[in-house]
Amino acid sequence: MARHLQDTIYKYVTMCLSGVALALIFIIIGVLIDSSYPALVVYGSKFFTSITWNAELTGSICYTSGIAHMCGATFGVLVYLTGTLLSSGIALLIGAPAAVGLAIVLAEIAPRRLASPISFVMELMAGIPSVIYGFWGILVLVPYLKSTLEVGLSHSLSSVPIFSGAVFSAGLLASGLILALMITPIIASISRDAMRQTPEGLKEAGRALGLTDWEITYKVVLPYARTSIIGSIALGLGRALGETMAVALVCGGASNFLPKTFFYPINTMAAFIVFQLDAAFTDPSGMSISVLAEMALLLMAITMIVNVVARLLVRRGFVSRPENLIQV
Amino acid sequence: MEPDREPTNSVQLQDSFSFEGPVRPRNYTRRKALNLFVKGLLIVAAVLVLYPVVDILYLFAYKGLQVISISRLIETTAGAASFNPHAAGGLANAILGTLFIVGLSSMIAVPLGVFGGVYLAEFSNDNRFSSIVRFFADVLAGVPSIILGYVGFLVLVLRFNLGYSALGAAIVLSVLMFPYTVRATELALKRVPNGIKEGALALGSSKTTIINRLSLKFALPGILTGILLSLSISVGETAPLLYTAGFSDYINWTACCHTQIGYLTYVVFTFYTIPTTNAIDLSYLATFLLILIVLVINIVARVGLRRLSRDLESRI
Known part of the structure; x- marks a missing residue:
């Protein structure tokens, strides 16, 4: 009986460990969606159609729907x-x-x-x-x-x-x-x-x-x-x-x-x-981090x-x- | 379909009973020529494709042996960028940092991966859950490493506020190693002959005992191969570390937190742009060391362990 219990425990513990693969994929996608949400709200479909990337790091901070971003910044x-x-x-x-x-x-x-x-x-x-x-x-x-x-x-x-x-x-x-x-x-x-x-x-x-x-x-x-x-x-x-x-x-x-x-x-x-490692830190509104997450999400999807x-x-x-x- | 042989040829043979040599397939010469041509083309393609690898190995072995020295292996990169032509500076911090990060990450990935693989091979009976897990493990192995690095940055560096640290880097690399370890363990365990397990079962062993004492032992060479090859991938990773480990000119053994750590691939990526001979030499040396590590791991994994597993199999 004790042995049977041991086998059962072994089985379910290893089952959870193998399930980590599943969990990780969901965590990765979840984190990326969550982090790219502000960029999606502020820039919407312009993100996919613009060829200009200008973070306006030295400008002032504006708000769209309560989300902080740099005034005049474009992310394409x-x-x-x-x-x-x-x-x-x-x-x-x-x-x-x-x-x-x-x-x-x-x-x-x-x-x-x-x-x-x-x-x-x-x-x-x-x-x-x-x-x-x-x-x-x-x-x-x-x-x-x-x-x-x-x-x-x-x-x-x-x-x-x-x-x-x-x-x-x-x-x-x-x-x-x-x-x-x-x-x-x-x-x-x-x-x-x-x-x-x-x-x-x-x-x-x-x-x-x-x-x-x-x-x-x-x-x-x-x-x-x-x-x-x-x-x-x-x-x-x-x-x-x-x-x-x-x-x-x-x-x-x-x-x-x-x-x-x-x-x-x-x-x-x-x-x-x-290349944008620095921008992630120097953007005072934090929008660059969100936009890069959106880019990572797109790459992940493809x-x-x-x-x-x-x-x-x-x-x-x-x-x-x-x-x-x-x-x- | 048209017959391959000339019909007149065979008729002649029947009528006159004269022997005119073996029956030649149609367009024989042209097809032979095409055969040779394509073969030649393929061999040229193969040589062209393999030439760069040979060039990479030769170039960096040549440059590496030129710049290698004891002091460069035991000093840190501090001061390496100085314009003084006799500047000090070596790679000790980067070498130890790479080993530290990769060691930590395998401490996370190996137990998780091996026992995850045990479930897939020994307990799952190939049920639905296991095929989903396999599928996701394969997908995880295909996720670009920069994405793992950026997610690591978002979660570990920013949200959990670990800052740049060896621990963060190790966690990201362990995500990279995990799927390989799981699948390699599964494949290695599935190659263990059923007879052994059934014998142990007949003698009254429990499943736990069979797995721990027999299957894992017999599968060890295969599991080690998988682990070693995933280690060699981790050693060569750059993108995930840029976003999680930062870089440090000094040796540190602090795993956590807000303590940057050096690693070899960073030196390759950045030092050649520093316009001093010493820094450029160090990036050659780092490349040489990385290739050496990858080469040794590959030889051990593919030649040494294959022999070991053949020995084990022959003893059965």
């Missing part, structure tokens, strides 16, 4: 929302094909003896801290873009509007490339694992019909792993949307204008929250939708080893 998320979406979009355009290519190399082309060290490098790629990617971006990628790639693009494609005009040192293209690198290991490792699960019999049937290796990959392996690959790309998108430090270092820190070419400086929601879709697509089954979990 549009520049940062655009930056987030565009940089992640570029990251997907470049990163997803490259990552799926890497996955095909690992699962289908490279011999096992070569595939495992490459896999290790790829796993390391997932483990390198975001801020180090950013630092590398400043030291290597941005100078390269400025001196070579962007100049080349703007010379050879000057008739295409998005590739023409002045070349900046850090901006949209640099952010997109860095993000592409960072999402590659996520997409590649999940896609590789999914491709490796293709039943050997299906591939052998293809071989017996005289298909070449690429035809087997294209007509048998890729269709078999398609859902998981799309899911992994969605997971990569979720990561890119919320990526902070790397982008903060190479985005160029734009504010109050929208990018017109691939070379423009941009800013993303995640990076901007980092990444959550993307991640939920991704989770539904990536089949649960093949995440079976603890060390594979980390990229997912």
Whole structure:
């Protein structure tokens, strides 16, 4: 009897602990909604349509519906929302094909003896801290873009509007490339694992019909792993949307204008929250804190939708080893 | 569907009984060429994607070994920004601060996560609640770390008035580690062979005993892998710490409250903008140390522990 009681207690205590995951999500969303309420009341939909961010930190305090804010301050998320979406979009355009290519190399082309060290490098790629990617971006990628790639693009494609005009040192293209690198290991490792699960019999049937290796990959392996690959790309998108430090270092820190070419400086929601650390303290009305909470809430909503879709697509089954979990 | 082989070819074979070599699939040469071309393209793509990692490892190993010295490892960053070319200043405060914050956060996240995982693997029978928990754990793992940092700032720094502190930073990082620990524990426990548990059950052990004495022991390598990899993520986090830990030039072991604390990623993020050689060198050194930590953790987790778990499995 005492034993039975012990088991029951153990069960319910661990049940509460596992429920912490649920509680945390609700706490995060609850806190963000609660904190962004003043901004929602004062600025309403202007928050989503304005491209100007001007906190008027030195002005005087006005009141709207009893809520304190700086007179004449404008807060528009549009520049940062655009930056987030565009940089992640570029990251997907470049990163997803490259990552799926890497996955095909690992699962289908490279011999096992070569595939495992490459896999290790790829796993390391997932483990390198975001801020180090950013630092590398400043030291290597941005100078390269400025001196070579962007100049080349703007010379050879000057008739295409998005590739023409002045070349900046850090901006949209640099952010997109860095993000592409960072999402590659996520997409590649999940896609590789999914491709490796293709039943050997299906591939052998293809071989017996005289298909070449690429035809087997294209007509048998890729269709078999398609859902998981799309899911992994969605997971990569979720990561890119919320990526902070790397982008903060190479985005160029734009504010109050929208990018017109691939070379423009941009800013993303995640990076901007980092840059606004000081404003959170220096705004005498405290409105900046509320507006940033609203921005965080918007980012949270976007990444959550993307991640939920991704989770539904990536089949649960093949995440079976603890060390594979980390990229997912 | 069109047949893959030339029909005339097979007819000829039947009529004349002459052997004209193996039957060639249609467009054989073109398809072979395409096969080679795509393979080459994929290999080029793989090399292009992996090149930056190799470059990152090489660049920072090279720079790091240039700037590393004993004094830089045992002195604090106080005075590092001075324009004196022989300025003192090292990373002791940041190294110890990172270890302190990450140590504290695993003290919070590991017990919660491991026993949460025990429920999912051993008690839940995959009921509705457990699938909801799994789903939310996955969602939590996908929340951008800057959001965790900002919520930590709103709740801990402002509302609970902890100010910038190691404790606040550790709580935020533990939120980051928690979902990984839960899921890694669950997966590791589910890989423990049922035979062992059933044997113990047949001998009259209680469920509690089986979990604590058998399952957790056999799952230990997997659990440790999960914990180590989530530690390596925490060590490299910057965004959540900016809003919760601040930064300090001095070593402090005070967890709470209104006491800022140093950490390595801050040095990487900010010191390269300080126009003195020493500060820039320190940001290279901090990068080098971070990569070293991540590398060691990854090797231990993926190679060492995998071997350990294989040993355990072979003894069953």
